[in-house]
């Protein structure tokens with residue numbers, strides 16, 4: 001069983017976690033840890049002014065000197081939020097935060113102008129460049145047009161992948177692929193994170209650890225960030241990210257109004273849910 005690192009650094013960012021339906025169905029999705037609960041909610045069409053407790057959350061971010069907010073989804077994708085432009089403007093112009101997004105990239109080409117409004121980086125999930133493997137992992141055999149996206153973004157961005165037994169042999173190729181885009185400065189290799197489905201995810205978690213053991217013999221470690229080793233692979237700073245073992249810390253808002261002071265998504269949601277719902 002994986003132990004959680006309870007020693008967290010001070011808050012460095014906050015997440016706005018949307019609840020709704022996703023355009024992918026990744027088998028490792030953290031939203032599936034609480035699928036029944038999260039599927040009761042959908043705020044993808046709710047304007048920012050009607051998102052419950054949003055201003056309370058933003059005030060808390062200010063009190064804690066948080067400058068950066070990432071819009072993401074727990075069981076959906078940030079680019080599916082219908083009022084995303086309005087929300088970015090509200091956060092950046094009215095509240096003076098710097099906003100970034102996390103996305104699976106499927107809608108990124110169509111929404112490149114929205115992406116280019118963000119003052120912080122966008123994190124794209126790149127699982128594979130092979131449509132068959134994509135279908136196995138996400139249920140959808142479509143690869144976003146990352147070449148177009150990475151050539152048309154204005155500020156440096158980052159790419160993350162999640163190691164599974166399906167794509168583990170392709171991870172180095174993915175890093176090589178992104179290394180040709182000057183706007184991609186950082187690649188994150190993530191270990192699947194789960195609170196409730198460890199046995200189901202075990203072989204994929206082991207695939208990550210085996211991959212890391214092999215790769216660290218070949219490429220130099222050049223840095224560390226919040227307990228996560230950073231290797232130089234093909235000139236790209238590549239971190240190996242075990243979510244629960246890092247020390248990074250964030251506040252979390254869920255679009256149904258729950259505000260969590262915990263970094264751990266599922267635990268925090270369950271802890272604060274009664275207070276807000």
Ligand code: SF4
Nearest residue numbers: 022024026029075076
């Ligand atoms: S893209 Fe993200 S939110 Fe959507 S299914 Fe995959 S992991 Fe879940």
